[in-house]
Amino acid sequence: MNMFSKATKLVVATALLAGLSTASMAKDKVYKWKLATTWGPTLSPFIDAPENMAKLVEEMSNGRLIIRVDAANKHKSAFGILDMVKGGQYEMGHSASYYWKGKDIDLLPFTTMPFGMTAPEQYAWFYYGGGLELMQKAYAKHHVLSFPGGNTGNQMGGWFRKEVKTLDDLKGLKMRIPGFAGEIMAKLGLTVTNIAPGELYTALERGTIDALEWVGPGMDINMGFHKVAPYYYTGWHEPATELQFLVNEKAYNKLPKDLQAILLTAMKISSYNMYIQNYDMSATAWSKIATEYPDIKIKTFPKPIMDAMKQANKELLTEMSKDHPLLKEVLDSQAAYQKKAREWTKMSDYLYLKDNL
Ligand code: CA
Numbered sequence: 348m349n350m351f352s353k354a355t356k357l358v359v360a361t362a363l364l365a366g367l368s369t370a371s372m373a374k375d376k377v378y379k380w381k382l383a384t385t386w387g388p389t390l391s392p393f394i395d396a397p398e399n400m401a402k403l404v405e406e407m408s409n410g411r412l413i414i415r416v417d418a419a420n421k422h423k424s425a426f427g428i429l430d431m432v433k434g435g436q437y438e439m440g441h442s443a444s445y446y447w448k449g450k451d452i453d454l455l456p457f458t459t460m461p462f463g464m465t466a467p468e469q470y471a472w473f474y475y476g477g478g479l480e481l482m483q484k485a486y487a488k489h490h491v492l493s494f495p496g497g498n499t500g501n502q503m504g505g506w507f508r509k510e511v512k513t514l515d516d517l518k519g520l521k522m523r524i525p526g527f528a529g530e531i532m533a534k535l536g537l538t539v540t541n542i543a544p545g546e547l548y549t550a551l552e553r554g555t556i557d558a559l560e561w562v563g564p565g566m567d568i569n570m571g572f573h574k575v576a577p578y579y580y581t582g583w584h585e586p587a588t589e590l591q592f593l594v595n596e597k598a599y600n601k602l603p604k605d606l607q608a609i610l611l612t613a614m615k616i617s618s619y620n621m622y623i624q625n626y627d628m629s630a631t632a633w634s635k636i637a638t639e640y641p642d643i644k645i646k647t648f649p650k651p652i653m654d655a656m657k658q659a660n661k662e663l664l665t666e667m668s669k670d671h672p673l674l675k676e677v678l679d680s681q682a683a684y685q686k687k688a689r690e691w692t693k694m695s696d697y698l699y700l701k702d703n704l
Contacts, residue, residue: 380414382439388418392624396497397441403613425543432593440593445526453485459588466587468688476684496590497621504580505560506572523559528584534659565628
């Protein structure tokens with residue numbers, strides 16, 4: 348009797364355990380993802396955005412979603428991020444949307460546009476002005492989801508070996524400059540190219556290129572460009588460069604709702620953190636530039652050059668959106684939002700700064 352009772356208890360206990368483990372299996376299932384970035388393993392703050400995101404995801408999910416971040420030296424395809432996420436080799440990517448302009452022009456405007464919105468204006472457009480929906484629409488044909496991935500704020504116009512005084516000084520120069528700004532520079536007679544971040548310094552030093560733009564003092568000075576090309580121009584072309592997180596749509600849809608929410612939250616927090624981290628890096632570097640790097644010559648492009656850039660920008664916007672209805676929809680949305688938001692920027696930041704510099 349006792350034995351029987353013991354056996355019954357055992358059966359009941361085993362059944363209970365089995366039931367429990369079935370229920371908790373779904374809850375405890377561990378998702379292991381991989382993320383590919385365009386950036387090298389020490390390229391702060393760009394690499395920090397996906398690394399912080401992965402760390403937050405792991406902590407918030409109690410280890411149920413683990414994302415391994417592969418820097419460019421690992422996968423060796425700095426500009427292949429979209430293809431790798433689309434093809435499913437990586438569930439996620441971190442890069443800049445304007446790098447795919449040759450592949451799909453509709454993806455270009457989600458990083459930044461010359462003479463376009465500043466970072467607060469553009470973030471407002473993404474999250475409250477329909478920008479995020481348009482970005483999903485543009486990426487839908489690739490079966491990839493895309494989210495803001497960290498902003499650099501206003502970028503510097505780049506490093507030149509010689510001073511640029513006239514439009515003729517620009518003609519024939521070979522410059523690394525991506526995105527829509529590259530199209531403008533090509534229209535002004537430069538030979539334009541894009542080069543992976545890890546190869547920029549060598550390209551400039553060896554004379555493969557005569558000039559380049561990268562980000563701002565916080566990131567540029569670490570790269571050493573000033574040793575080769577000391578003329579450092581103020582910005583016009585990337586007023587609010589937003590990086591992008593890419594997520595394979597199928598992989599995202601397989602995640603339980605709570606892990607999706609954790610992922611979205613972690614991407615948003617780490618993006619905002621990169622924005623302020625880069626601001627701090629540039630402010631710190633800038634505060635030391637005059638004393639530690641007295642050979643750097645800070646310049647602004649003369650007005651005739653700026654006017655020519657603006658004119659080329661206007662013509663190219665009309666020309667390039669003519670045969671691309673989705674690109675036109677995005678550009679029109681950005682232009683309309685910029686017009687509205689800029690009035691407030693003038694009333695708030697601009698008037699405040701004008702009298703408090
Ligand atoms: Ca740049």
